[in-house]
Amino acid sequence: MNIIVCIKQVPDTNEAKIDPVRGTLIREGLPSIINPDDRNALEEALRIKDEMEGVKVTAISMGPPQAEIALVEALAMGADEAILLTDRALAGSDTLATSTALSAVIRYIGDFDLIFCGRQAIDGETAHVGPQIAEHLNIPQITCVEELKIEGRRVIAKRALEDGYFIVEAEMPLLLTAAKELNQPRYPSIKGIFEGFKGDRIKIVSPNDVNCDVTTVGLEGSPTRVVETFPPPIKSRDLEMLEGSPAEQARQLLQRLREEKIV
């Protein structure tokens, strides 16, 4: 069985600050990490590999040359192969262009049974790319997967909803997006880290190599136009201090809540 896992390198937004004037993320000095949901996606692929014979896991990414380090980490966790699609022509890609480019890499790999993506990336947060890849490849998809069982070519998944869940079945080939509840990602092993850094384990490809038309990616292939970005305004509230003893303050508070019909 061939499993492909899409890995996005993202800035660690836990450390992020927003430029108050431009409303954009200040990226300078931010550490880059594997997108957290993608770790769950990779872990699930590796769990399947641990439990079944003949499973190959290939990690793929589209990004700048520095994204290679995310793939080194994927190899160190246990992926068998890794491919990085990188080229200046890809800069400015929106989600449609990103999914077009990743689909080209997947077609280039050719043989696949399962594709895993994370549910969403912590920087862009659209959750578009996984479903769009499935549409490009014309295969079924199950998003927000919290539990997964494989029976032959059949996949049975628990799919999270806001107020419950679905149990969904589908046949391979299939795309799944992983939620963080799916598993606990493993740490890279020391041996894996040494192996991951070995020279030629990551294949670097350009759009040309994977037969991706450059007019369908980058800014040219991106129909999205960002009109404005801004941090949500903080609503100023009227503040009133209650005076008197604690008992008097409690009485006044209760009276005000009754007047506002809150109690």
Ligand SMILES: Cc1cc2nc3c(=O)[nH]c(=O)nc-3n(C[C@H](O)[C@H](O)[C@H](O)COP(=O)(O)OP(=O)(O)OC[C@H]3O[C@@H](n4cnc5c(N)ncnc54)[C@H](O)[C@@H]3O)c2cc1C
């Ligand atoms: C007009 C415009 C220009 C942009 N220009 C740039 C730019 O120059 N550089 C830039 O970095 N971003 C750019 N972006 C942001 C970029 O489009 C998104 O980060 C990207 O499309 C992924 O969307 P997302 O972050 O919402 O991922 P989601 O859809 O939330 O991601 C879901 C899953 O898809 C997979 N995935 C997503 N992206 C990748 C990837 N690159 N490689 C492998 N797997 C992936 C991962 O498994 C991820 O968990 C631009 C966006 C717009 C609208």
